[in-house]
Amino acid sequence: MHHHILNVVEYSRVLSEVLSRVKPTDEEQKRILSVAERVVSAIRRRGGRFVDVVVAGSAARGTNLRGSSDVDVFLLYPRDVPREEMEREALEIGKSVSERYELRYAEHPYVTAFVDGVEVDVVPAYSIQPGEPIISATDRTPLHQRYVSQRLAEEQKDEVRLLKAFLKGIGVYGAEIRTEGFSGYLCELLIIHYGSFLGVLRAASRWRPPVFIDLEGRAAARFEDPLVVVDPVDPRRNVAAPVSLNSLAVFVAAAGEFLESPSLRFFFPDDAPLNPQHLKDIMLQRKTTYLFVLSSYPPGVSPDIVWGEIKRFSKYIRRRMEEYGYEVMNSAAWTDEKEHVALLVELAGGHTAFVVKRRGPPVFDRENSRRFLERHRDAFFGPYVEGGRWYVDVPRAVPSPEVAVYRTVVEAVQNRSVGRHVAGELSKGFEVVRGRAILPFYVRNRSFARWFSSFVVRRPPWLKR
Template sequence: MKSISNIISQALKQCQPSAEDVEKLTKVAIETKSLVSRYISPKVVDVVFGGSFAKGTWLKDEVDIDIFIKIDNSVNDIEFGHLGEQVGLQSLKGYNPYLRYSDHPYVEAVINGIRVNVVPCYDVLKGKWKSAADRSPFHTEYIKNNLDDDQRNQVRLLKKFLKSVGIYGADIATGGFSGYVAEIMILKYGMFESVLHAMSNIGVENNVISIDKPDEYSIKNFESQLIIIDPIDHRRNLGTAISAESVGKLVLAARSFLAKPSFDFFIKNEKKLSENYEGLYPNLVIIEFSYKRRSPDVIWGQLKRSLNAISKQLELANFKVIRGICVTDQQETAVFVFLLDSVTLSPYTEKIGPKIFMRKETANFILKNQEKSLITWVDNEMRVSTLIQRETTNAKHFLKLLLTKKIESTGITKGLKGDIQRLFRIYSGDDQTINGLAKEAVRDLITSDERILQ
């Protein structure tokens, strides 16, 4: 077994950019910024770098350059949007710029092989946030001023580790740890290994990460399993965006890595489906459909909420859902996959009624079930019990009905209903070979990350 320090120095080589990398990137960054800076005016107050490039925490071969244009505070929402688009598209016009959407639109282009984002924000005082991006320049400043060079590399290690476990990124799809969170964690614990030690020992009572003295009032009002106080806004909990599953994975991964350090934790886990898993195929139900393209956060939000809604409906119909997953290519195709205890249920189910002492309730129970009842008897606890025919015995038929005639009452988000209603396919793993996006989903659903299970 290699020592942690050996592994860490090997990993650092993978994620630390070379002097050449830095030079190339800095050149593109400065040139692009100067293009954008031409638009400074009373309405565009300033142009500043943001993101991992500005903070010096970017991973070799994985960097975006973020350029924030600070817009005067008095500009209204609509003009703010227009200005952002205009400045971005105009300044990058030589590089085929295109619009992207997060909370508001921003402009992206690829310059010398490097992705550059031009993002508008308001020029505000700390705490007087007007748009979602307004905190970013404050985050950038804070990290630049507080991290030293060693710690920047520790951030890189942590990001690489999170990426490898599949929990890097605060987007809805991942529900993981953002780059900023990784920086906060290194600031708090000093180095990569200390973060892992801290996370190994996280408990229900021991779940607050705060650089400054934590604000008791805010903490009491935060509900996530892991609370991470934003040092530039104590009322903001960065842990909200992190799913319980991601926190759990980090905790297990940290314990496993510390117990048995391995370079595997810095390489993306390529899950492979072994033959072992084929026995599970008949218990998989897959729903495939296509949708009109929308921004990633929107479609992911809709998919995740709909996944929960469909799971709940399956459970209400007595199908036991062991795990469910949604995936999308972020273009036009989405897939839900459910691993069920069984795709079919017994044609009958027992309903246990009241104790026979409860005269009215007993009579009502018998009357209510009379039509569907096959056998009715008094059980040995003196309750009336009855065996009734189940309406639904096959999960595929059930889902087909749910997604057509009953879609209004399913809880599937409004935004997806139209897409699903247009056309969908439902099949099980023993109906046909699973391919494409569904195969990816199935792989994620029915494999384990052995590295974190030591």
């Protein structure tokens, strides 16, 4: 691997261009931090049972990307304050920060206040020391803040930004169920461990799962995940637990490719949807059958829950279609997290045979043979002997793929094989759409168009021709 020396100039040209696009401007950064300071001093003036107010999040650590202006303000409470009381007070304080706010729910209910175009999350947590047992998941975040600000050098902050932008460009940035990728905190730990963006890429290009990284050498549990990065503030936790094998593989592949030929396309992929005519041509070329189930997004339910339900349901549909005798090439799920939910299954070949072959007992097993022949006395094709066994060709129970998908959905809603929020919407109504009939929806819905285009094209935009 001699390319590292060869491309030094090339690397720095690409990386400085990337930074000029993804690093927040000085004024953006100043605005975010001054909003954070104003909010903190307002909260301190107001007072309460909290013992400290801590600003956390990537903006506070100087590792945020341009345009992602969110700040987390943590109210730290002593352990003896009951949870209900802590949550109630934190909500009141959160609402007092700004006229414009939303209530959101994670481990605790919390308020997102909108102040001068900055989203400020006001979150309650218990004040704990590193190594003490965690009471609620949010308790770790202030400790993460402390750890990263102590360990991350000033010149490494931009390295974190490069890593985030790279992961975002290849589609694996974010720990939500939608992405199953790398969190911002994980990016920071990787830079602390390997020193720089290129350092992380060089290491990653040679990873083979299971990959195990323990910055402080204090792992206190056994982990089964493909990538393990032990949380330095909580040695029982794997920060990389959300990273799926697939996301890990995409990162490893892209890291190797980038080192071979650095380019902006890794960071800023061209993800414009195909024009409808071109999409139609590709669908015809593939000679497969695309089937879509379209339904509504369950109002007020968090995207993480909905993505979890539709990803599991997509696997269920695939399994059922295979049981019906179809060859499934691909299955997938999509939602815009607002109005629509779509499930997709792609079947090999336009039409499957009208009959399926059923295997019977060996001819030499007289008892079972007699039963088999009795049962298939009126068979349309057969019974016949092949390789010492009886066979019969019987008409397929479900003739068309649409009917099979339709039945699968109805049945899943009835026997609760689909998560309850999505099931609720499906029971109100859904539509099964075949092949090119999806085009009107495709044209109306840009987010769907982008997703379906990349699904049809299959090839990641960073992969060089």
